[in-house]
Every structure is written in structure tokens, then in C-alpha cells.
Amino acid sequence: MEFLFNLISGISLGSIYAIIALGYTMVYGIAKMLNFAHGDVIMVGAYICFFATMRFGMPPLAGVLLSMVVCTMLGIIIERLAYKPLRQAPALAVLITAIGMSYFLQNSAQLLWTSSPKVFQSVVGTINGQTGLKLFDGALSVSYVTIVTIIVCVIIMLALVTFVNKTKTGKAMRAVSEDKGAAQLMGINVNTTISLTFAIGSALAAVAGVLLCSAYPTLVPTTGAMPGIKAFTAAVFGGIGSIPGALIGGILLGIIEIFAKAYITTQLSDAIVFAVLIVVLLVKPTGLLGKKVSEKV
Amino acid sequence: MNLKTMNKTTRSNFITYAMVIVAFVVVQAMASTGGISSSLKGQLVPICAYIVMAISLNLTVGVLGELSLGHAGFMSVGAFSGVIAAIYFGQTIENTAVVMILAMAVGGFFAAVVGVLVGVPVLRLSGDYLAIVTLAFGEIIKGIVNNLYVGMDANGLHFCMIKNTLEMEGGKMLLNGPMGLTGIPRIATFTMGFVLIMVCLIVIFNLVNSKSGRAIMALRDNKIAAQSVGINVTSYKLMAFVISAAMAGMAGVLFATNFSTVVASKFDINTSILVLVFVVLGGLGNMRGSIIAATVLTVLPEVLREFSEYRMLVYAIVLIVMMLATNNPTLKNAISNFTGKFKRNSGKGEKVNG
Numbered sequence: 001m002e003f004l005f006n007l008i009s010g011i012s013l014g015s016i017y018a019i020i021a022l023g024y025t026m027v028y029g030i031a032k033m034l035n036f037a038h039g040d041v042i043m044v045g046a047y048i049c050f051f052a053t054m055r056f057g058m059p060p061l062a063g064v065l066l067s068m069v070v071c072t073m074l075g076i077i078i079e080r081l082a083y084k085p086l087r088q089a090p091a092l093a094v095l096i097t098a099i100g101m102s103y104f105l106q107n108s109a110q111l112l113w114t115s116s117p118k119v120f121q122s123v124v125g126t127i128n129g130q131t132g133l134k135l136f137d138g139a140l141s142v143s144y145v146t147i148v149t150i151i152v153c154v155i156i157m158l159a160l161v162t163f164v165n166k167t168k169t170g171k172a173m174r175a176v177s178e179d180k181g182a183a184q185l186m187g188i189n190v191n192t193t194i195s196l197t198f199a200i201g202s203a204l205a206a207v208a209g210v211l212l213c214s215a216y217p218t219l220v221p222t223t224g225a226m227p228g229i230k231a232f233t234a235a236v237f238g239g240i241g242s243i244p245g246a247l248i249g250g251i252l253l254g255i256i257e258i259f260a261k262a263y264i265t266t267q268l269s270d271a272i273v274f275a276v277l278i279v280v281l282l283v284k285p286t287g288l289l290g291k292k293v294s295e296k297v
Numbered sequence: 298m299n300l301k302t303m304n305k306t307t308r309s310n311f312i313t314y315a316m317v318i319v320a321f322v323v324v325q326a327m328a329s330t331g332g333i334s335s336s337l338k339g340q341l342v343p344i345c346a347y348i349v350m351a352i353s354l355n356l357t358v359g360v361l362g363e364l365s366l367g368h369a370g371f372m373s374v375g376a377f378s379g380v381i382a383a384i385y386f387g388q389t390i391e392n393t394a395v396v397m398i399l400a401m402a403v404g405g406f407f408a409a410v411v412g413v414l415v416g417v418p419v420l421r422l423s424g425d426y427l428a429i430v431t432l433a434f435g436e437i438i439k440g441i442v443n444n445l446y447v448g449m450d451a452n453g454l455h456f457c458m459i460k461n462t463l464e465m466e467g468g469k470m471l472l473n474g475p476m477g478l479t480g481i482p483r484i485a486t487f488t489m490g491f492v493l494i495m496v497c498l499i500v501i502f503n504l505v506n507s508k509s510g511r512a513i514m515a516l517r518d519n520k521i522a523a524q525s526v527g528i529n530v531t532s533y534k535l536m537a538f539v540i541s542a543a544m545a546g547m548a549g550v551l552f553a554t555n556f557s558t559v560v561a562s563k564f565d566i567n568t569s570i571l572v573l574v575f576v577v578l579g580g581l582g583n584m585r586g587s588i589i590a591a592t593v594l595t596v597l598p599e600v601l602r603e604f605s606e607y608r609m610l611v612y613a614i615v616l617i618v619m620m621l622a623t624n625n626p627t628l629k630n631a632i633s634n635f636t637g638k639f640k641r642n643s644g645k646g647e648k649v650n651g
Binding site: 099 | 358364418421422425426428429430432433434436437439440441443444475566570573574577578581606607609610612613614616617620621623624625626627628
């Protein structure tokens, strides 16, 4: 029973990582850049939802939608101001700009909302006064937040895969990720496509932020940093650039983390997660579902 | 010494040495006459440590061409092993300079060993995958040091992991897991920092101008072409990586012996990124740039103290604007038109000499 409980917690945590990892992986696939500021967009999303529901008394769903809208705009603005002027610049320059953007968001949040921790009220309410499902005569209790997180992740994943594979815009995104120049010659607006990718990634970050803070309710300006790094790890784990890879990488990472905490040691759980990542990358250098790109001579 | 008869590289290296020496003399003079504030005085040794971190990371990122996000991990290994060595040797040796040299040797050695352990698997990967694995190793090192307990008694040093189960006869705890190292002898001085910078510069400049250095740079510029002329990829990559790690370890010793306590979480991904920012802002492969960037960016938050809570925000904006100004073609042209007059004059001189 304990095993099952840990497994479900792991999948739930992994689902959050997967949603964040999607943002990383899509942006990487299209713009070939590591968007370090992504983790901080999560934090902004959580703050927006916190103020919308707690201060202004908006219903939870409206709060989530509002934070998605704000983060989408934020993502587009960041892309336009900081990343678009560097489209032709070396990758490292873009990376440093993304790091600068990450500092900027964290420090703005600290100025606007102070660094004192906010207690985030879960957006998932109670049913009959219960916060979770009791299964097997109460031997296993699964909170509604956990269930909602997993369901949301599955829905997002299905929607995204359908969008990328079936729609015309999705086709444009795939084309841009494969060859920007050729895509432009075919009449695809590369800049719009990249902006759209950032918009989707940031909207997902908002959802992830709300879910993350519903499960782990302390909200500070650096809330997004560590989950951001782990989700990035998850994206690499699954093969960066691949959407199903982000899902598998995220969920595996979540399960490994919870199992390491439960069965080995709490203090070294992060080290164990990263050690598994290293082993996987050594065996399969492009991640679990990554494409093998042969080098041109 | 005649600047004009030297070749371009020698002259550039000479200018870098001269810059460091002049800066050291000026700061030393200002410090003795009370010309600098006490908060800035406290920053002198950390600045030296960050400069060494920056030039050593520049060896990996700029000269070898591999992005490393775990450089602080080596700093951590060096800091903790070096400080334990400093305490151990400090029992019998009075002279702090000798203790410092021994501590640096130990710190550098352990960082180099970890560099080999990390480098052998990591350097098989490339690009962003290599970056993420170095990040992972940095976090693993942090996790391990955070759970390491070291004590010292009459029988020597004792180690254990995760839980403090040390059985000692008297003695004292040196490294207490997440509480970190306490009771560090504060033996680091600005002069030692200066000497370390000079030693690292000499090693790097001589390496870059040697056969090995050219092999390393050939690997960076075109791996396949380098391989085809018989350059051993693994050994040269490992060479640069391990030297870089050893220097980071020594910087860690210098950094840690400036404070009385040090915790493992100080050397996390944020420190690695901070150093990477110095390197990129200073210019890849340009040691002088790294030195200037490390100094300016460490002093900048101090100078911005007037803005108090806004200073990190200003820092972030400066970082973004700098990157945009130096990398965006439109902005770059605008700036070079603005400063065109200066450029043209100095450009002429260079052509004649070069």
C-alpha cells in the first residue's frame, strides 16, 4: 500500500515536472535555446493565481485562467524584448540573456511581493469536507490535488500532441524546428511561430505553477527555480525537443525522486535523481526518446 | 621589454600580467592609506577567488569550447578538502603561507581527482547534453558534501555520511553536514589571492600557447578535422577539463579560508552560473576580459548599494542590456558609429604593429 501511495505521489509530482518540461522542450525544439527564465514564469503564474483567488476572491478556475493569460503575455514580451534581437547571436549569449531574465523576474517578484513566504490555498477544493479519496477502506488516501494534477497533465499532453501533429500551425512549428530557413521559404512566418511557442510554453508554466503550489503550498520568489532545473533535467532525460519524451522524462523523474526519498534517504534524493540522469545519458546520449542526429563531415 | 617587437599573443599576455600587477599594487596602496571602504576591503579575497574561477572556467568554455554548468562543484570539493587540510596542517605548522600552499595543493588535487572522475564520462557527450550533465554533477557534489561529516581527534581524521555516527575520543567536528565547516582559520590574504591569479594566468597562457593548447583549440574549432590529423580527443579534452577543475579547487580554498564558516549550498548552480556570466561577458577565450568582468560584476552590487533593494534588479537589467548591446547587429552598429572616432584611431595603430 505504501508502495502504491509513493507511486501515485511520484506520478503526480512527475506530471508537474512534465508540464514544465514541455515548455522547455518546445522552446528548445524551435528556438534551440535553453530558456532559463521558464522556471520563474512558473513562479509568476503561481503569484498571479494567489492574488486573484486570495486577495480578490475570484473563483479558482478564473484565477488559473487569469494567470495563464498573464503568463502568456509575459512569455511573448520576454521573447520579443530579450530573445528576438539575439536570433543570430551565439547560443551562449542567448543563454546568458535568459539567465539575466531569470534574475530579473525573481528580483521583480521580490520587490513587488516581498520575499516573505505566502501560503498558497489549493485551487482544488474539497468534496463533502474531504480533501482526498479514501481507497481500500482508508488504507490508501489520495488527495484530489494529486488526481487533478495527473488528469490535467494527461489532457494537456493529448491536446498538445494533437495540436502539433494535426493542425496547420503545428505543422509550421515542426517545420521551423527542423529548418528555419527552409520553413521561411515555404511561407511560414518564423517569428510568429516562435512567439506562439513561447506563448504556449508560458501558459503551461502558469498551470504548472498553480498545480505545484497547490501540492506544495509555500510560495516565495525562488519557488520556480529548483522545479525549473529539475524539469529541464526531465526534458533532457526524455530527449530534448520531443513532446512524449518530456512526459516520460518528467514522470520517471518524479517517481525516482519520491522513491529515493521514501526508500533510500531524503537528504540525497536530488543527488540520486541527477545520478540516474547521468547514467541514462551515458547509455543513451540523446535521452530516452531523442533522435540520433548523425554528424555531417 | 619592448612592447613593439613582441608578437601579438605575447604582447596581449604581457598586458594582462601588467594589468593584474598594477591593479594589485594600486589596491594594496589604497588599502594601506584607507582609500577604500571596509565593505570593499572584505570583498578583495572573494574577488580574487572569482577571478580564478572565471579564468579557469574560461579554459573549459572558451578554449576547450564545452559549456560547463557545474564549475562550482569543483570549487566546493577544493574548498572543503582544502580547509580540512588547512586545519590539519595548522596544528603543527605556524607559518600561514605554508599552510595555505599545502591546503591549496590538497584542494587542487582533490578537485583534479573529481575532475577526472567527472570528465571521463562527461566529455563523451557534447553540447547541451554535456552542459546538463555537468550541472547534475555539480548538484550531486553539493548533495554529498551536504551530508558529509568529518571530525578530528588525536587519532587523526574521521569521516562518515548521512548521519553523524562518528565516535571520537574528545576531538572536534570540522564538517558538520548541512551546517557546513566551522572554525575555519581565516588565513587568506589579498596577496595570496594575487599570487594565485598570477600562477593560474601563467599556467593558462603557457598551456594555450603550447602544442597541447593548439590541439585543444583545434578540437574546439573542428573536432572531426582535428581527429583526422591524429589529435587524441579524449586525452586533450580531459587535460583542459582537469586543469580547469584543479584551479577551481584552489579558488575554493582561497574563498573558504576568507570566511570562518562555509556551507555546501554556497557552491550551487547559482554560483556556477554567476561565474559563467563573468566568462561570457568578458569574452570567450579572453582571460583579460574574464578578469575585468569578474571584478566589475563582483564590485557592482557593492557600488549599487545606494539602490539597496533595487540593486539585483539593476544587475539583471545591466546583464540583459550588455548581452543585447554586444550581440545584436543593429545595436552593435549604432554603438560602433557612436564610438567610431576612437575605434578608427586605435585600429590604425594595431594594423601597423600586427
